[in-house]
Amino acid sequence: MTRVVVSGLGVVSPYGTGAKTFWTGLASGTCAIRPLTAIDTEGFRSRIGAEVPADVLASLGPSRRRARADRLALAAAREALADADLSSTDRACAGLFVGAVGGGMLEAEAWYWEETRTGRPSPRIGALRAVLPSTHAETLSFRLGLCGPKETVVMACASGAASLALGLDLIRSGAAPLALCGGVDALTRVCFMGFNALRLLDLEPCRPFDRDRKGMSIGEGAAFVVLEEAGHCRERGGRAYAELRGAGMTTDAHHVTSPEPSADGMVRAIEDALTAAGRAPGDVGYVNAHGTGTPQNDRVEALALARVFGPGRVLLSSTKSLVGHTMAAAGSLEAVASVLTLQHGLVPPTANLRVTDPDVPFDCVPETARAVEVDAVLSNSFGFGGQNVSLVFGR
Amino acid sequence: MTQKEILDELKAIIVERLKFDPRRAAEMTADTTLPKGIEGSLGLDSLDFIELSVAMEERFGIVIDEGQDLADEFRSLDSLSRWILSKTA
Amino acid sequence: MSASRRVVVTGMGSVSAGGIGGTAVVARILADAARPIGPVRAFETAGWPSRLGAEVDDAALEGLLDPAAARRLSRICRLTVAACRLAVEDAGVPRGPALGLVVGTEHGDFRSSEEFVTGYLKRGPSGLSPMIFPNTVMNSMAAVAAIEIGARGPSVTVNQATVAGDLAVARAAALVRDGRALAVVAGGVDEMLAHVYRRLSEMGMLSPAAGRGREGCRPYEPEHNGVVLGEGATFLVLEDLESARARGAVIHAEIRSAAWGNVPVAPHTAPRRRRDLHSPALRALVSAGVAPSGVGTCYGSGNGDPALDDWELGLLAADRLPAPRSLASRFGQHGGLGALRVAAAALDGLNKVAPSPTTLVMAHGLARGGCRTALLIDRAA
Numbered sequence: 001m002t003r004v005v006v007s008g009l010g011v012v013s014p015y016g017t018g019a020k021t022f023w024t025g026l027a028s029g030t031c032a033i034r035p036l037t038a039i040d041t042e043g044f045r046s047r048i049g050a051e052v053p054a055d056v057l058a059s060l061g062p063s064r065r066r067a068r069a070d071r072l073a074l075a076a077a078r079e080a081l082a083d084a085d086l087s088s089t090d091r092a093c094a095g096l097f098v099g100a101v102g103g104g105m106l107e108a109e110a111w112y113w114e115e116t117r118t119g120r121p122s123p124r125i126g127a128l129r130a131v132l133p134s135t136h137a138e139t140l141s142f143r144l145g146l147c148g149p150k151e152t153v154v155m156a157c158a159s160g161a162a163s164l165a166l167g168l169d170l171i172r173s174g175a176a177p178l179a180l181c182g183g184v185d186a187l188t189r190v191c192f193m194g195f196n197a198l199r200l201l202d203l204e205p206c207r208p209f210d211r212d213r214k215g216m217s218i219g220e221g222a223a224f225v226v227l228e229e230a231g232h233c234r235e236r237g238g239r240a241y242a243e244l245r246g247a248g249m250t251t252d253a254h255h256v257t258s259p260e261p262s263a264d265g266m267v268r269a270i271e272d273a274l275t276a277a278g279r280a281p282g283d284v285g286y287v288n289a290h291g292t293g294t295p296q297n298d299r300v301e302a303l304a305l306a307r308v309f310g311p312g313r314v315l316l317s318s319t320k321s322l323v324g325h326t327m328a329a330a331g332s333l334e335a336v337a338s339v340l341t342l343q344h345g346l347v348p349p350t351a352n353l354r355v356t357d358p359d360v361p362f363d364c365v366p367e368t369a370r371a372v373e374v375d376a377v378l379s380n381s382f383g384f385g386g387q388n389v390s391l392v393f394g395r
Numbered sequence: 396m397t398q399k400e401i402l403d404e405l406k407a408i409i410v411e412r413l414k415f416d417p418r419r420a421a422e423m424t425a426d427t428t429l430p431k432g433i434e435g436s437l438g439l440d441s442l443d444f445i446e447l448s449v450a451m452e453e454r455f456g457i458v459i460d461e462g463q464d465l466a467d468e469f470r471s472l473d474s475l476s477r478w479i480l481s482k483t484a
Numbered sequence: 485m486s487a488s489r490r491v492v493v494t495g496m497g498s499v500s501a502g503g504i505g506g507t508a509v510v511a512r513i514l515a516d517a518a519r520p521i522g523p524v525r526a527f528e529t530a531g532w533p534s535r536l537g538a539e540v541d542d543a544a545l546e547g548l549l550d551p552a553a554a555r556r557l558s559r560i561c562r563l564t565v566a567a568c569r570l571a572v573e574d575a576g577v578p579r580g581p582a583l584g585l586v587v588g589t590e591h592g593d594f595r596s597s598e599e600f601v602t603g604y605l606k607r608g609p610s611g612l613s614p615m616i617f618p619n620t621v622m623n624s625m626a627a628v629a630a631i632e633i634g635a636r637g638p639s640v641t642v643n644q645a646t647v648a649g650d651l652a653v654a655r656a657a658a659l660v661r662d663g664r665a666l667a668v669v670a671g672g673v674d675e676m677l678a679h680v681y682r683r684l685s686e687m688g689m690l691s692p693a694a695g696r697g698r699e700g701c702r703p704y705e706p707e708h709n710g711v712v713l714g715e716g717a718t719f720l721v722l723e724d725l726e727s728a729r730a731r732g733a734v735i736h737a738e739i740r741s742a743a744w745g746n747v748p749v750a751p752h753t754a755p756r757r758r759r760d761l762h763s764p765a766l767r768a769l770v771s772a773g774v775a776p777s778g779v780g781t782c783y784g785s786g787n788g789d790p791a792l793d794d795w796e797l798g799l800l801a802a803d804r805l806p807a808p809r810s811l812a813s814r815f816g817q818h819g820g821l822g823a824l825r826v827a828a829a830a831l832d833g834l835n836k837v838a839p840s841p842t843t844l845v846m847a848h849g850l851a852r853g854g855c856r857t858a859l860l861i862d863r864a865a
Contacts, residue, residue, distance in 0.1 A: 043608055043609045044609050092761075092762070093762065096746070100643070101621055101622070105597075109601065112598075112601060112605075113605065116602070116605045117605070125683070128683055129752065132590070132591070132643055132645070133622060133643045134643040134644050134645065135751070138751035138752075138853040139751060141746045141748050141853075141854065142748050142749060142750050142751060142853070142854070144748075145748050146746060146748060147745060147746050147747065147748055147761070147762045148745055148746065148762070149743075149744045149745055149746070149764075150744070150745070150746040150854075150855050151642055151644075151651065151655065151744070152642060152643045152644065153640055153641065153642060153643075154592075154621065154622035154623050154641045154642070154643050155623050155639075155640060155641060156621050156623050156627075162640065166640075166655075169658065169659075169662045169664070170658075172662070173658065173661065173662055175743070175767075189601070189604075190597065190600065190601060190617075190620050193600075193601075193604055193609070193612055193617075194600070194612070194614070194617035194618075194620060195617075196609070196612075197445075197449060197609075197612040197613070197614040197617055198445060198614045198617060199445060199461050199614070249637075249638035249640075249664060250581065250636060250637060250638065251584075251585070251630045251635055251636050251637065251638065251639040252636070253630040253631045253633075253634055253635055253636045253639075254631065255440070255441075255442075255631070256442065256618045256624065256627050256628060256631075257441075257442055257618055258440075258441055258442075265636065268581060268636075383623070384618060384621060384623070384627070385618070385621075385623050385624065385626070385627025385630075385639075386627065386630070387623065387626075387627070387639060412613065412615070413555070413556075413615070414555045414556055415555065416551060438552070442556075442614070442615055442618075443556075443615070445614045445615070446613060446614050446615040449610065449612070449613070449614055452610060453607070453610040453611070
C-alpha cells in the first residue's frame with residue numbers, strides 16, 4: 001500500500017498566522033472564543049465566537065478587495081507549500097482539494113444587506129463573483145500554479161477532513177505524487193444567524209464533553225497540508241511530519257441536522273479508517289474528537305468511541321473548545337493538531353471542561369495539555385447532514 | 396386571545412413555516428397530534444419543533460426555554476394551545 | 485487507479501427540461517430533436533436583454549414526490565431527490581453502506597439562502613427560519629437524497645462552474661475504483677433562479693452578449709454569443725463491474741477512465757490560446773491504453789460562451805480528439821448537463837442504423853478558470 005506523508009503545514013487560526021502560533025495556542029490551552037466584532041450580533045442570543053483578529057487579517061497582504069475567506073485560504077496554502085519546500089515542477093503536478101462551505105458569503109451578504117436596506121442597486125455586487133465555495137480553488141490553483149486535479153468539496157463540518165481523505169486516495173491511486181488539501185471558512189452572518197436560530201450555540205464558550213454543556217461556538221480559519229507519496233518526499237529531501245495512514249467516509253442517511261442515535265455511521269467511518277490504516281483500536285493513543293459541545297453530538301460521538309475502543313481506553317479532547325467550530329476548516333485544522341500531537345508528544349486539552357458528562361466515559365484531558373507519546377491519532381469530523389469522515393495519522 | 400384563536404394561529408404557522416398543505420391544515424382539529432412516532436400524527440421531528448418554537452415565540456410574544464421538557468405540551472394542538480394560553484394570560 | 489476494478493454504468497435518472505425518467509426516457513430525450521429552450525416562465529424577464537431558458541415542468545416534478553415526505557424539501561432538493569430515486573430504481577442497485585452519492589452543482593440552493601436572510605432583514609432575529617438554515621449549506625441536496633435512497637457510503641458534494649456534473653461522475657468513478665463504494669449515484673443539479681439569471685446577464689455571460697445577434701445557444705458555431713441557462717437534475721449509477729454482474733444488473737457502458745485537472749489561468753477567464761501541458765484527456769487515454777484516434781465521438785461542455793467554446797476547441801484539437809458536439813443547445817447550461825453528457829456518451833450509438841467504427845466516446849469538460857475533465861466511455865461493455 002502506497003505510503004502517504006504530511007510534508008507541509010499551513011494555518012491561519014483565531015490565534016494568528018502560522019502552524020507554530022496555532023500549536024502554541026493549543027498547547028497552552030488558550031480559549032480563543034470571545035465577543036464577535038467582525039459582524040453585527042445585536043439581538044442574537046449567542047454573540048461570541050473565535051475570530052481571526054483584525055490585525056492578523058490586515059497582515060495577510062494588501063488585497064483588501066479579496067474576500068476574507070480567500071485571504072485566509074491563500075495565506076494558509078502558501079505557508080503549507082513553502083513549509084514543504086516544493087519546487088514549481090512539484091507544484092505543477094499537485095492535486096488541489098479544498099473543503100469549503102461559506103465561500104465569499106460574508107462579502108455577498110454585505111451587498112445584499114445594502115441593496116435590501118436602501119432599495120437601490122449596490123456597487124458591492126462585485127462580491128458575487130467570489131461567492132461560490134469553488135472560488136478558493138480557483139484563486140489557489142491560479143496563484144500557486146497548480147495543474148493537478150482541482151476539486152471543491154462541500155460537506156458541511158466534514159469538508160476539511162474530506163479534502164485530506166480525497167487527497168490520500170488520489171496519491172494512492174497513482175494519479176499524482178502530491179496534493180494540497182485543506183479547508184477554509186470565514187465568519188458569515190448566515191452561519192452565525194443559522195446556528196443561533198437552531199439553538200445550537202452556547203451563550204458562553206463551548207464546553208465539549210462537559211456534563212453542563214449547552215452548545216457549540218462558531219469560529220473561522222484555514223488550514224492546508226501537503227500530502228505526498230513517501231518515496232517522492234524522501235527522494236527530494238522533504239520532511240515528513242507524520243503519515244496519513246487511512247481515512248473513512250460514511251453517511252448516516254438519517255436526518256438533515258441530527259446525528260444517528262446509534263452512532264452506526266460514525267462507528268463505520270472510524271473502523272474504515274482504522275482498517276485502511278492497518279491499525280487496531282488499541283494502537284490509537286489519542287482521539288481528536290469532532291467534539292462540538294452540543295448535547296447531541298458529544299453524546300453520540302462518545303457512544304461511537306465507546307463502541308470502537310471500549311470505555312476509558314483512549315484519550316480524547318476537542319480542539320473546538322479552543323478555536324471554536326471553524327466549519328469547513330475544522331477537519332483540516334484538527335488534522336494539523338493531530339499531526340503536531342504526534343510530533344510533540346503532547347495532547348492538547350479540552351478547555352472549559354469542569355465536570356465530564358457521565359455519558360462520556362473517557363479522560364478528555366481537561367484544561368491542561370498532557371505529555372503522552374502516542375503512535376497513532378484518530379481525528380473525527382462528523383458533519384451536518386450525517387457526513388462522517390475519520391482520519392488516522394501515524395508517526 | 397382565546398384558545399380557539401390560538402389554535403387557528405397555530406394552524407397558520409403549520410402551513411407557513413412547516414410547509415404543510417393548507418387543505419390538510421383545514422382538516423386539523425384540537426385533537427390532532429404532533430410528534431413523530433404517534434400514529435396519525437403530523438409526524439413532526441426535532442427540526443420541526445425548533446421551527447415551531449421560533450414561530451410561536453414571534454407570533455405570541457412568549458419565550459420558550461428549550462432546556463425544559465415540553466413533550467406533554469407539544470403533544471397535540473389542544474395541549475399546545477392551552478399551554479400558550481397559560482403563558483399569554 | 486486500481487487496475488483490478490472496472491466501473492460501469494447501470495442506471496440513470498433525469499429530471500430536465502427535456503423530460504423525466506430513467507434510461508429509456510433519457511435515451512429517447514437525447515435522440516429527440518426537440519429543443520426545450522424557450523421563454524422563461526418562472527420569473528419576469530421583461531426589459532432584460534435575455535429571456536430564454538430550459539425549464540423543468542413543475543407539475544411533472546411535483547407528481548414524482550410524496551407531498552408529506554417532500555414537505556420540507558426546497559425545490560432544488562426535490563429535483564435532486566426525484567432524479568436520484570429514478571436512477572436507483574432504474575438500476576435496481578441495493579441501498580446501504582456500499583452505496584455512495586456524489587452531487588455536483590454550480591449555484592446550489594441559492595433560493596433558500598435568500599429566503600433565510602430575507603427573514604432576518606424583514607423581521608429581525610425572530611424572523612429567521614431554523615428549518616431553512618441547513619439548505620444554505622451546499623451539501624443539503626446530498627444529505628436529503630442520501631436519506632431518500634439509503635446511501636450510507638461516502639456522500640460528496642462538489643461545487644464547480646460549468647462542469648459540476650462531469651466532475652461528480654469522475655469523482656464517483658474514483659470512489660468505486662478506490663474501493664470506497666461498490667456503487668455510487670453521481671450527477672449534477674441546478675435550478676433556474678431570477679437573481680442568478682439577472683446577475684449573469686449583467687455580467688455579459690448570457691446570449692445575446694453585448695446585445696449582438698439573435699438570442700440562442702449555438703455552441704462552437706461562429707455566431708455563438710453567450711450562454712442560455714437551463715435547470716434540472718441528472719444522475720447515473722456507477723458500479724463496480726464484478727458487483728454489477730453478480731447481481732445481474734443491466735450494464736449500459738463502461739467508464740474506462742476518468743481524469744480531471746487544471747490549467748492554471750486567472751479565475752473566470754478562458755484564454756483561447758493557452759495550452760494544457762498536463763491534459764487530463766490525454767491522461768485518460770493513456771490510462772485506458774487508447775490512442776486519440778481510437779475515440780469515435782466527443783461530447784464537449786462548450787455552451788455558447790465564445791471564449792470557452794474556442795478554448796475547448798483548441799485544447800481538443802491539440803490532443804487530436806474529434807470535434808465535440810454539445811448538449812447545451814438542447815438543455816441549457818446547468819449542473820446536470822455534465823451528467824447528461826456522460827449519459828449521452830454511455831448511450832451513444834444506440835438506435836443508430838450505422839454503427840460507428842469505434843465504441844469509445846469521450847465526455848470532455850472545460851470551465852473558465854481552467855478546471856478540465858475527461859471521461860472515456862466504452863459502449864461495448
